[in-house]
Amino acid sequence: MTPPAHVTYTVQVADLATTRYRVSVKAEGLRDPEVAFQLPAWTPGWYVLRGNERNLSGFSATGPTQKPLPLKQSDAHTWRVSTEGAASVTFSYDLKASDTGFGFFEPYLDRQHGFVPGPAALTYVVDGKEAPCTIDYQLPKGWQVASGNTPVAGKPHTFSAPNYDTLADQPAELGTFTRIDRTIQSTPFSVVFTGGDPTRYARWAESVFKIAQAGIQVFGGAPFERYVFFFHFSREGSFFGGLEHLNSTVLRLDPSNLRQPDAENLTIVAHEFIHAWNIKRIRPAALGPFDYMRPVRVRDLWFAEGVTDYFAPLLTVMAGLGTQRFWLGYQAEQLTQLQSNPSRHRVTLEETSSKVWESQEESEGYGGLSYYNKGLVVGLLLDIELRKRTANTIGLIDVLKDLLAQCQKSGRGYAEGEIERTASRLAKSDLSSFFERALRSTDELQIIEQLAAGGILAEAAVSKSATLGIGWDLSQVGQAKIGIVTPQGPAAKAGLLPGDVILSVDGQPLEALLGGAFTTQKPGDTLRLTYQRSGVTQQATLTLGTEEATSFRLRPAPRPTTSQAGILAGLSGKPTL
Ligand SMILES: [Zn+2]
Missing domain, CATH: 2.60.40.3650 (Immunoglobulin-like)
Incomplete structure (x- = not known):
């Protein structure tokens, strides 16, 4: 036509x-x-x-x-x-x-x-x-x-x-709505507010502008002519989180967040802003021009989302909203999440990226493994690997900048394999064994050793706790909906399926249990669950299983070598030595 x-x-x-x-x-x-x-x-x-x-x-x-x-x-x-x-x-x-x-x-x-x-x-x-x-x-x-x-x-x-x-x-x-404008390095920015307490808007916008400034600094310039942050502060509705756009982002946050415009509450803002580069302009070839009629399979979503999330706390540190301690705490939480998730033994990072369309309930991955979570951890380990091999002269941010230049030059997205080729080229070193293990195998990542090379002392504690063998679908606020059922796990054996909504446990409404949920239960205990499937209320009896969790605490290595101290400074946003 x-x-x-x-x-x-x-x-x-x-x-x-x-x-x-x-x-x-x-x-x-x-x-x-x-x-x-x-x-x-x-x-x-x-x-x-x-x-x-x-x-x-x-x-x-x-x-x-x-x-x-x-x-x-x-x-x-x-x-x-x-x-x-x-x-x-x-x-x-x-x-x-x-x-x-x-x-x-x-x-x-x-x-x-x-x-x-x-x-x-x-x-x-x-x-x-x-x-x-x-x-x-x-x-x-x-x-x-x-x-x-x-x-x-x-x-x-x-x-x-x-x-x-x-x-x-x-x-x-x-x-x-209320709109607050600011020009940062010749680029006009707007923050648009709906909902929440209007007396808190000005301070929130100040923090957002600091993040905008830090982002431009990290990437060496703004790739857009203007940018708008849309904030919807509300407890109503179906979705909490953010969505990235070419020159804007929409974030739906809890109104209580407005009281503390700090790193904790603004890391998600940094995440969405980094997307203006990573995914919108440094984009996998399949993501634009878009085929809007069919699911588009992309094996690099770990990079588009997980690496974006890896850089988000760095931006808040550079914006002066967070500390190195916050940065380490953020990485530790992600390591704990990954190393407590049994799905990491079954699903590879590339698989969870390319098969996301097959789990229609949640857009974070496949088979219980989040490409945000493992992608972030791999981003951290890759940043250290690059710095280790190049005397701390090349970091992961240089890979993003190089890919940006390639995408801008060609006018197309990057091809499959291009991230690995670019990283190896910049490091002047073959990184294929790192990528093979991190992206295409379910082998354990070498976390503690790699963090040590980056000047980070990781303390890991293993604990055993009771488990239902499910992952919640968090897309519906205030609803205990099952997103994932671990194969052969306790919920699977009790006949529960993704999409079932738990109404009560042992006769108690679920709101009373969430938060401190199931902390008093032991492996082997049985629970009587009432749940809803396709509008029909049903009952199931479930025997709790055992889950092994590894929780991490990270701190700067006590007596770092010059190389270790330099790498940690490079990773966490402090000036290199
Ligand atoms: Zn994202």
Whole structure:
């Protein structure tokens, strides 16, 4: 198909009472007898098919003189219009704002706010995603709009983008929100707030700006023309966390976080900001241009997410919000999580990256192994390995900078294997045995020895405790939903399945047990569980198993060599000696 010359989107707040938008997509410069419009089946950054198309209804298609044109839906995501010779076609639909909180992956609307995430709201022209776009928001009186897309001069509610991928990647916040602006090293930044205590906004924004400054410093410049941090402070809704975009990020946090704008609460902000480089611009080749119709398998998600998470606490230290002690504590927690997780014996890091689509409940990995968690640990060990082999002249950050330069030069993402090739080239040393073990085997990582080379004394304590043999699905706040069931484990033997929601244990409601959950139980004890499956309440009796956990404490080595002290300083953000 010949692509359109230009696509104009109009998003109108159509009905506050029924929380509906009306979306119009006008494709111009058409030459073919038919034009097709398609809604993405997934949202980049969250590797789950969410069924966004269920929010669309009331379809119509018109030509340039408002003349109705024949329209048919050919599958769940695709609508085809016969142009009848018209060069311009407008496809319109109602969009139900179905999110129950402040919005995240799905559109949201209430009397003060709206949130429009591109992939769940905006259809693209099939074979025409490369066409330049503009988007205009038609809003109730007094509402404003904020977005990472390019503002159109003289039109405060209109933005432009060079293509659909860019347009859709930038969500828009609508309504009567608070916005705080700051220019950092010639780049304009905005922090947009919804919810929480407004008297705390200014201090929070100060910490966010320090993180922005640290990020630019670490990567040696900003790769975007502007950047927006969207904060939704709320206890309502379906998702806590953050999602990265090209020039912005959306974070959904608990309102209590606003009281302490410190490293603890802002590491997630640093994580999302690092994504502006790692994944958005240093990106696996399969992640852009996107195939929105199919799951896209990527074996390097450990690098995109885990290594991003590895650098997040470093950014808070460099921003002056955290200390080396905080940095060590963060790494120790991640080591404890990994070394207490039996899934590390069954699933490799590349497997958990590429098979994430097969565990639809949680977008963090496959088979119980999180690519965030093991990816972070491998990032830490790789950073030490690089510094060890290069007299502390090359670190993991140099691998990211080199990959960034490669991606910017080629205009494409990096190929499979490119991370390993780049690391070996920069280290002038063959790192294949390191990568083989870390990414493609389930062999134990050499944690204690490697940390020692990095000037870190690791103390590991092994403990035995009772286990249910499940991993919780944390995507639903306030619900004890099972995400993972360990094969042959206690829950599996009791017949429990992923998706089951535990309602009570031994007759006690689960809220009373969570937090201090199951701490008084011993391996071999039996529990009576009441749970819900497909709306039906059922009972199961479960015998607790034994779980071995290794917990880590990290501190600087007491008498480090010059090399060890230098590596630790390089890793944790202190100036090298
Ligand atoms: Zn992330």
